[in-house]
Amino acid sequence: MARIIGIANQKGGVGKTTTAINLAASLGVLEFKTLLVDADPQANSTSGIGFDLQNIQQSIYDCMVGEKRAEDVILKTDIPNLDLIPSHIDLVGAEIEMINYPQRENVIKNILEEVRSQYDFIIIDCSPSLGLITVNALVAADSVAIPVQAEFFALEGLGKLLNTIKIVQSRLNTSLEIEGILMTMYDGRLRLCNQIVNEVRRHFEEMVFETLIHRNSKLSEAPSVGKPVILYDAESKGSINYLNLAKEILQKNNMTKINQSERILKTDNE
Numbered sequence: 001m002a003r004i005i006g007i008a009n010q011k012g013g014v015g016k017t018t019t020a021i022n023l024a025a026s027l028g029v030l031e032f033k034t035l036l037v038d039a040d041p042q043a044n045s046t047s048g049i050g051f052d053l054q055n056i057q058q059s060i061y062d063c064m065v066g067e068k069r070a071e072d073v074i075l076k077t078d079i080p081n082l083d084l085i086p087s088h089i090d091l092v093g094a095e096i097e098m099i100n101y102p103q104r105e106n107v108i109k110n111i112l113e114e115v116r117s118q119y120d121f122i123i124i125d126c127s128p129s130l131g132l133i134t135v136n137a138l139v140a141a142d143s144v145a146i147p148v149q150a151e152f153f154a155l156e157g158l159g160k161l162l163n164t165i166k167i168v169q170s171r172l173n174t175s176l177e178i179e180g181i182l183m184t185m186y187d188g189r190l191r192l193c194n195q196i197v198n199e200v201r202r203h204f205e206e207m208v209f210e211t212l213i214h215r216n217s218k219l220s221e222a223p224s225v226g227k228p229v230i231l232y233d234a235e236s237k238g239s240i241n242y243l244n245l246a247k248e249i250l251q252k253n254n255m256t257k258i259n260q261s262e263r264i265l266k267t268d269n270e
Helices: 016-029 044-048 060-065 089-097 104-113 132-140 152-156 158-171 191-207 217-225 237-252
Strands: 003-007 034-039 082-085 121-126 143-149 177-186 208-214
Touching (some): 016 082, 034 044, 177 237, 208 237, 217 237
Parallel strands (some): 003 143, 177 208
8 A cells, every 4th residue: 555645845946846756766766666646737747757748638637627537647657666647737727626526625535545555655746835736635645745945935934834734634634744854955065054954953853854955956957858867867966865865765664675784875965
Protein backbone atom coordinates (compact mmCIF):
# COMPACT_ATOMS: atom_id res chain seq x y z
CA MET A 1 0.00 0.00 0.00
CA ALA A 2 1.50 3.29 -1.12
CA ARG A 3 2.46 6.08 1.23
CA ILE A 4 0.93 9.23 -0.23
CA ILE A 5 2.97 12.42 0.24
CA GLY A 6 1.68 15.83 -0.82
CA ILE A 7 4.24 18.50 -1.75
CA ALA A 8 2.60 21.76 -0.76
CA ASN A 9 3.26 25.44 -0.27
CA GLN A 10 0.90 28.21 -1.35
CA LYS A 11 3.87 30.45 -2.09
CA GLY A 12 5.27 30.01 -5.59
CA GLY A 13 8.94 29.79 -6.48
CA VAL A 14 10.06 27.78 -3.45
CA GLY A 15 10.97 24.59 -5.32
CA LYS A 16 7.69 22.72 -4.90
CA THR A 17 7.49 21.21 -8.38
CA THR A 18 11.26 20.67 -8.49
CA THR A 19 10.91 18.71 -5.25
CA ALA A 20 7.94 16.67 -6.48
CA ILE A 21 9.70 15.67 -9.72
CA ASN A 22 13.10 14.89 -8.23
CA LEU A 23 11.87 13.17 -5.08
CA ALA A 24 9.61 10.91 -7.16
CA ALA A 25 12.44 10.17 -9.61
CA SER A 26 14.89 9.43 -6.79
CA LEU A 27 12.47 7.00 -5.17
CA GLY A 28 12.04 5.32 -8.53
CA VAL A 29 15.80 4.99 -9.02
CA LEU A 30 15.99 3.47 -5.53
CA GLU A 31 13.64 0.75 -6.83
CA PHE A 32 10.45 1.90 -5.17
CA LYS A 33 7.40 1.85 -7.44
CA THR A 34 6.29 5.49 -7.51
CA LEU A 35 3.40 7.47 -8.99
CA LEU A 36 3.79 11.23 -9.51
CA VAL A 37 0.44 13.06 -9.52
CA ASP A 38 0.45 16.51 -11.11
CA ALA A 39 -2.36 18.37 -9.34
CA ASP A 40 -1.21 21.82 -10.46
CA PRO A 41 -2.98 23.47 -13.45
CA GLN A 42 0.39 24.84 -14.59
CA ALA A 43 1.33 21.22 -15.37
CA ASN A 44 5.03 21.85 -14.74
CA SER A 45 5.57 18.37 -13.31
CA THR A 46 4.09 16.91 -16.49
CA SER A 47 6.40 18.86 -18.82
CA GLY A 48 9.35 18.59 -16.42
CA ILE A 49 9.20 14.80 -16.56
CA GLY A 50 9.35 14.80 -20.35
CA PHE A 51 5.81 15.07 -21.76
CA ASP A 52 4.64 17.58 -24.37
CA LEU A 53 1.53 19.25 -22.93
CA GLN A 54 0.10 19.56 -26.45
CA ASN A 55 -0.04 15.76 -26.66
CA ILE A 56 -1.77 15.14 -23.32
CA GLN A 57 -5.19 13.77 -24.21
CA GLN A 58 -6.38 12.81 -20.73
CA SER A 59 -5.32 14.13 -17.35
CA ILE A 60 -6.28 14.26 -13.69
CA TYR A 61 -8.93 16.77 -14.72
CA ASP A 62 -10.78 14.02 -16.61
CA CYS A 63 -10.72 11.90 -13.46
CA MET A 64 -11.94 14.71 -11.21
CA VAL A 65 -14.85 16.05 -13.29
CA GLY A 66 -15.28 13.30 -15.86
CA GLU A 67 -15.68 9.57 -15.68
CA LYS A 68 -12.09 8.50 -16.25
CA ARG A 69 -10.34 6.26 -13.74
CA ALA A 70 -6.76 6.77 -12.61
CA GLU A 71 -5.52 3.78 -14.58
CA ASP A 72 -7.02 5.30 -17.75
CA VAL A 73 -4.76 8.36 -17.59
CA ILE A 74 -1.53 6.99 -16.04
CA LEU A 75 1.51 7.42 -18.29
CA LYS A 76 4.76 5.48 -18.18
CA THR A 77 7.86 7.68 -17.93
CA ASP A 78 11.46 7.11 -19.01
CA ILE A 79 12.49 6.85 -15.36
CA PRO A 80 12.59 3.33 -13.90
CA ASN A 81 9.65 2.58 -11.58
CA LEU A 82 8.04 6.01 -12.13
CA ASP A 83 4.56 6.63 -13.55
CA LEU A 84 2.68 9.91 -13.96
CA ILE A 85 -0.87 11.17 -13.74
CA PRO A 86 -0.54 14.32 -15.87
CA SER A 87 -2.20 17.68 -15.43
CA HIS A 88 -3.78 20.10 -17.91
CA ILE A 89 -4.68 23.78 -17.95
CA ASP A 90 -8.36 22.71 -17.81
CA LEU A 91 -7.75 21.91 -14.13
CA VAL A 92 -8.11 25.66 -13.47
CA GLY A 93 -11.88 25.26 -13.83
CA ALA A 94 -12.17 22.10 -11.76
CA GLU A 95 -12.80 23.91 -8.47
CA ILE A 96 -15.85 25.67 -9.94
CA GLU A 97 -17.17 22.47 -11.53
CA MET A 98 -16.75 20.56 -8.26
CA ILE A 99 -18.44 23.16 -6.05
CA ASN A 100 -21.73 21.23 -5.81
CA TYR A 101 -20.16 17.79 -5.59
CA PRO A 102 -21.09 15.80 -2.48
CA GLN A 103 -17.89 15.20 -0.47
CA ARG A 104 -15.96 17.34 -2.95
CA GLU A 105 -12.90 17.29 -0.67
CA ASN A 106 -12.52 13.53 -1.24
CA VAL A 107 -12.36 13.46 -5.04
CA ILE A 108 -8.58 12.95 -5.39
CA LYS A 109 -8.57 10.47 -2.50
CA ASN A 110 -11.17 8.33 -4.25
CA ILE A 111 -9.26 8.53 -7.56
CA LEU A 112 -6.01 7.33 -6.00
CA GLU A 113 -7.60 4.63 -3.86
CA GLU A 114 -8.08 2.46 -6.97
CA VAL A 115 -4.34 2.35 -7.77
CA ARG A 116 -2.82 2.77 -4.32
CA SER A 117 -2.01 -0.92 -3.91
CA GLN A 118 0.14 -0.86 -7.08
CA TYR A 119 2.75 1.57 -5.70
CA ASP A 120 5.15 2.09 -2.80
CA PHE A 121 4.86 5.89 -2.97
CA ILE A 122 2.46 8.39 -4.49
CA ILE A 123 3.83 11.95 -4.69
CA ILE A 124 1.29 14.75 -5.28
CA ASP A 125 2.51 18.08 -6.68
CA CYS A 126 -0.06 20.51 -5.25
CA SER A 127 -1.04 23.82 -6.82
CA PRO A 128 0.48 26.99 -5.27
CA SER A 129 -2.72 27.97 -3.49
CA LEU A 130 -4.87 26.86 -0.58
CA GLY A 131 -7.92 26.17 -2.74
CA LEU A 132 -10.11 23.11 -3.16
CA ILE A 133 -7.62 21.14 -5.24
CA THR A 134 -4.89 21.55 -2.62
CA VAL A 135 -7.37 20.59 0.12
CA ASN A 136 -8.22 17.51 -1.96
CA ALA A 137 -4.54 16.59 -2.09
CA LEU A 138 -4.16 17.01 1.68
CA VAL A 139 -7.22 14.86 2.32
CA ALA A 140 -5.80 12.14 0.07
CA ALA A 141 -2.30 12.29 1.59
CA ASP A 142 -0.80 10.41 4.52
CA SER A 143 1.67 13.24 5.00
CA VAL A 144 2.75 16.58 3.57
CA ALA A 145 6.26 17.78 2.76
CA ILE A 146 6.69 21.57 2.76
CA PRO A 147 9.46 23.13 0.65
CA VAL A 148 10.59 26.47 2.11
CA GLN A 149 13.08 28.73 0.36
CA ALA A 150 15.98 29.75 2.58
CA GLU A 151 15.11 33.45 2.57
CA PHE A 152 13.08 35.70 4.86
CA PHE A 153 9.95 36.29 2.80
CA ALA A 154 9.46 32.59 2.13
CA LEU A 155 8.85 32.04 5.84
CA GLU A 156 5.87 34.38 5.98
CA GLY A 157 3.41 31.98 4.34
CA LEU A 158 4.52 28.96 6.33
CA GLY A 159 2.24 29.80 9.26
CA LYS A 160 -0.81 30.06 6.98
CA LEU A 161 -0.06 26.69 5.41
CA LEU A 162 0.43 25.03 8.80
CA ASN A 163 -2.92 26.47 9.93
CA THR A 164 -4.59 25.02 6.82
CA ILE A 165 -3.00 21.66 7.56
CA LYS A 166 -4.34 21.82 11.13
CA ILE A 167 -7.86 22.52 9.81
CA VAL A 168 -7.62 19.55 7.43
CA GLN A 169 -6.31 17.39 10.27
CA SER A 170 -9.17 18.37 12.57
CA ARG A 171 -12.03 18.17 10.07
CA LEU A 172 -11.17 16.10 7.02
CA ASN A 173 -8.10 13.90 7.50
CA THR A 174 -7.26 13.16 11.12
CA SER A 175 -4.34 10.90 10.15
CA LEU A 176 -2.51 13.57 8.10
CA GLU A 177 1.09 14.04 9.27
CA ILE A 178 3.78 16.54 8.41
CA GLU A 179 6.48 14.55 6.63
CA GLY A 180 8.87 17.43 7.06
CA ILE A 181 9.88 20.98 6.20
CA LEU A 182 12.43 21.05 3.40
CA MET A 183 14.83 23.98 3.11
CA THR A 184 15.45 24.72 -0.58
CA MET A 185 17.68 27.06 -2.63
CA TYR A 186 20.26 26.98 0.14
CA ASP A 187 23.60 28.73 -0.31
CA GLY A 188 25.98 27.94 2.52
CA ARG A 189 28.17 30.95 1.63
CA LEU A 190 25.43 33.38 2.65
CA ARG A 191 25.06 34.27 6.31
CA LEU A 192 21.34 34.95 5.86
CA CYS A 193 20.71 31.45 4.50
CA ASN A 194 22.40 29.90 7.49
CA GLN A 195 20.52 32.16 9.90
CA ILE A 196 17.17 31.20 8.38
CA VAL A 197 17.94 27.49 8.39
CA ASN A 198 19.03 27.69 12.04
CA GLU A 199 15.93 29.68 12.97
CA VAL A 200 13.57 27.23 11.25
CA ARG A 201 15.30 24.28 12.90
CA ARG A 202 15.21 25.99 16.29
CA HIS A 203 11.49 26.68 15.97
CA PHE A 204 10.28 23.48 14.27
CA GLU A 205 12.98 21.09 15.54
CA GLU A 206 12.50 17.53 14.26
CA MET A 207 9.92 18.61 11.69
CA VAL A 208 12.77 19.95 9.52
CA PHE A 209 14.56 17.54 7.18
CA GLU A 210 18.30 17.15 7.74
CA THR A 211 18.74 17.29 3.96
CA LEU A 212 19.26 20.74 2.46
CA ILE A 213 18.58 21.45 -1.22
CA HIS A 214 21.43 23.65 -2.45
CA ARG A 215 21.17 26.22 -5.20
CA ASN A 216 22.33 24.30 -8.24
CA SER A 217 22.32 25.20 -11.93
CA LYS A 218 21.62 21.61 -12.98
CA LEU A 219 18.32 21.67 -11.07
CA SER A 220 17.29 24.71 -13.10
CA GLU A 221 18.45 23.27 -16.42
CA ALA A 222 16.93 19.79 -16.13
CA PRO A 223 13.24 20.74 -16.70
CA SER A 224 14.14 22.43 -20.00
CA VAL A 225 15.07 19.02 -21.40
CA GLY A 226 12.20 17.21 -19.69
CA LYS A 227 14.31 15.22 -17.26
CA PRO A 228 14.68 14.96 -13.50
CA VAL A 229 18.13 16.02 -12.41
CA ILE A 230 19.18 12.45 -11.59
CA LEU A 231 18.94 11.63 -15.32
CA TYR A 232 20.27 14.99 -16.48
CA ASP A 233 23.38 14.98 -14.29
CA ALA A 234 23.51 12.21 -11.70
CA GLU A 235 26.69 13.57 -10.10
CA SER A 236 25.42 17.12 -9.58
CA LYS A 237 24.83 18.51 -6.12
CA GLY A 238 21.09 18.80 -6.83
CA SER A 239 20.86 15.13 -7.77
CA ILE A 240 22.70 14.05 -4.62
CA ASN A 241 20.54 16.33 -2.45
CA TYR A 242 17.28 14.81 -3.71
CA LEU A 243 18.65 11.29 -3.48
CA ASN A 244 19.49 12.05 0.15
CA LEU A 245 15.97 13.40 0.70
CA ALA A 246 14.50 10.19 -0.67
CA LYS A 247 16.76 8.14 1.60
CA GLU A 248 15.83 10.27 4.60
CA ILE A 249 12.13 9.69 3.94
CA LEU A 250 12.76 5.96 3.56
CA GLN A 251 14.65 5.89 6.85
CA LYS A 252 11.92 7.86 8.59
CA ASN A 253 9.30 5.37 7.43
CA ASN A 254 11.47 2.29 8.04
CA MET A 255 11.36 1.39 4.35
CA THR A 256 15.04 1.55 3.42
CA LYS A 257 16.47 -1.19 1.24
CA ILE A 258 19.99 0.25 1.27
CA ASN A 259 23.00 -0.52 3.42
CA GLN A 260 23.92 1.73 6.34
CA SER A 261 27.16 2.79 4.60
CA GLU A 262 25.17 4.01 1.57
CA ARG A 263 22.45 5.88 3.42
CA ILE A 264 23.65 9.46 3.11
CA LEU A 265 25.85 10.84 0.35
CA LYS A 266 27.90 13.88 1.20
CA THR A 267 28.12 17.05 -0.87
CA ASP A 268 30.26 20.11 -0.46
CA ASN A 269 29.26 22.51 2.32
CA GLU A 270 27.49 19.77 4.26
